[in-house]
Amino acid sequence: MQNIIDGFLKFQREAFPQRSELFKQLASTQNPGTLFVTCSDSRVVPELLTQQEPGDLFVIRNAGNIVPSYGPEPGGVSATVEYAVAVLGVSDIVICGHSDCGAMTAISTCKCLDHLPAVANWLRHAESAKVINAARQHASPAEHLDALVRDNVIAQLANLKTHPSVALALEQGRLNLHGWVYDIESGAIVALDGNTQRFVSLAEYPHTCALASQASSAA
Numbered sequence: 001m002q003n004i005i006d007g008f009l010k011f012q013r014e015a016f017p018q019r020s021e022l023f024k025q026l027a028s029t030q031n032p033g034t035l036f037v038t039c040s041d042s043r044v045v046p047e048l049l050t051q052q053e054p055g056d057l058f059v060i061r062n063a064g065n066i067v068p069s070y071g072p073e074p075g076g077v078s079a080t081v082e083y084a085v086a087v088l089g090v091s092d093i094v095i096c097g098h099s100d101c102g103a104m105t106a107i108s109t110c111k112c113l114d115h116l117p118a119v120a121n122w123l124r125h126a127e128s129a130k131v132i133n134a135a136r137q138h139a140s141p142a143e144h145l146d147a148l149v150r151d152n153v154i155a156q157l158a159n160l161k162t163h164p165s166v167a168l169a170l171e172q173g174r175l176n177l178h179g180w181v182y183d184i185e186s187g188a189i190v191a192l193d194g195n196t197q198r199f200v201s202l203a204e205y206p207h208t209c210a211l212a213s214q215a216s217s218a219a
Contacts, residue, residue, distance in 0.1 A: 022053065032058040035084040038096040039065045043184050058084045064103030064152065065095055068125045069162045078163060085165040095156045096180040097149045104152055108145045129155035150199055153179040153192065157210055177211040
């Protein structure tokens with residue numbers, strides 16, 4: 001814990017003074033352009049891998065970068081999605097999975113989660129990815145996991161579209177959806193191409209989008 005406190009003191013001493021004007025602007029308002037949904041995994045840091053400043057990203061983090069389908073009793077994730085789209089007016093939503101994901105590993109290996117009932121219940125929101133992934137042949141456990149991580153990103157994008165605020169924004173052509181997978185070892189990101197339903201290198205194809213608004217397509 002002391003290293004965290006030391007980090008805060010360093011932030012106050014070095015980082016904060018360099019961005020004092022930015023924080024003064026952010027003290028009473030925020031205007032993020034993107035909702036970034038990713039895993040709670042400590043190795044995935046959205047602001048670091050996208051090189052964004054405070055105020056640029058509205059972030060949801062949970063086990064497995066999951067967005068439950070909209071239901072009669074929406075929870076915290078649904079509320080955050082709704083606020084980001086309907087109030088903050090974000091123009092883009094990114095669902096970002098990652099390599100060596102513990103949540104997806106538990107699913108791919110059929111790990112017994114009887115001792116973790118909350119985790120087991122949460123991962124049911126990835127059931128469609130599990131079923132689709134299980135219907136395919138995989139050359140190795142590693143390939144199985146990598147494919148499941150990608151299938152889960154696609155599944156969560158589908159869940160996202162069940163949210164009324166997202167459905168409306170898509171209908172009005174003011175929202176783009178992105179599906180990414182971040183590789184921890186290489187630092188690379190692959191993105192879902194909505195036209196081909198294949199993941200391609202984001203570095204090579206930086207304009208790749210899972211679902212582009214009509215306004216973006218026209219531009």
